[in-house]
Amino acid sequence: MIIKFLIGRVCMEQKIVVSGVLLRDGQALVVRRSMDEKFLPGYFELPGGKVDFGEDVFVALSREFEEEVGFGVEVGEFIRTFSYVTGTRHTVELVFYVHGEGDVTLSEAHSEYAWVSSLDVEVSDEVLATLKKVFE
Numbered sequence: 001m002i003i004k005f006l007i008g009r010v011c012m013e014q015k016i017v018v019s020g021v022l023l024r025d026g027q028a029l030v031v032r033r034s035m036d037e038k039f040l041p042g043y044f045e046l047p048g049g050k051v052d053f054g055e056d057v058f059v060a061l062s063r064e065f066e067e068e069v070g071f072g073v074e075v076g077e078f079i080r081t082f083s084y085v086t087g088t089r090h091t092v093e094l095v096f097y098v099h100g101e102g103d104v105t106l107s108e109a110h111s112e113y114a115w116v117s118s119l120d121v122e123v124s125d126e127v128l129a130t131l132k133k134v135f136e
Contacts, residue, residue, distance in 0.1 A: 005023040013089040019048025020073060020098035021134050027115035028134060029104070031068060031122065034111050039086065044096065044114065044121045046130065057094060068110060071102025080133060082126045095130050 022029040030044040049064035051057055058075040066072045076097035083092045103114050114121060119131055 015089055016051040016093045017049060017091055017093040018051055018057050018064065019046040019093060019095050020061050021046060021079060021095065022073060022098050022100060024115060027117045028131060030105060030114055030116055030121060031110040032112045033104065034109055036107060040124060044123045045127055059091060061096060061098065065098065065100065068107045070105030071100055073098035073100030080130060
């Protein structure tokens with residue numbers, strides 16, 4: 001969901017994003033953003049994405065998993081939230097544990113995936129903080 005505000009002559013946006021930590025055999029699924037992506041190209045991230053206007057966050061997370069890795073998930077326990085500002089957009093991200101089975105089939109927005117149990121992949125500071133919390 002993106003909410004737009006007009007402050008002076010500058011349009012400010014607020015975006016809600018959900019992402020999920022899927023664990024298998026003690027490892028978390030991460031997906032690498034395509035080099036064509038504008039935001040953090042080449043970085044690994046947790047599967048997830050934008051919540052559409054009026055959409056339930058649990059439905060959005062399952063839909064985003066289906067779109068990004070080829071299978072839906074059931075949303076579990078809440079892990080953490082964080083936010084960041086890029087330009088005139090303020091993004092608020094909600095992270096949950098998710099449960100699901102399936103073979104990973106990546107969308108065009110991602111170039112590869114990995115199952116990680118250590119923190120030695122190229123991720124943003126916020127994804128790193130999430131993985132640290134998960135693997136504590």
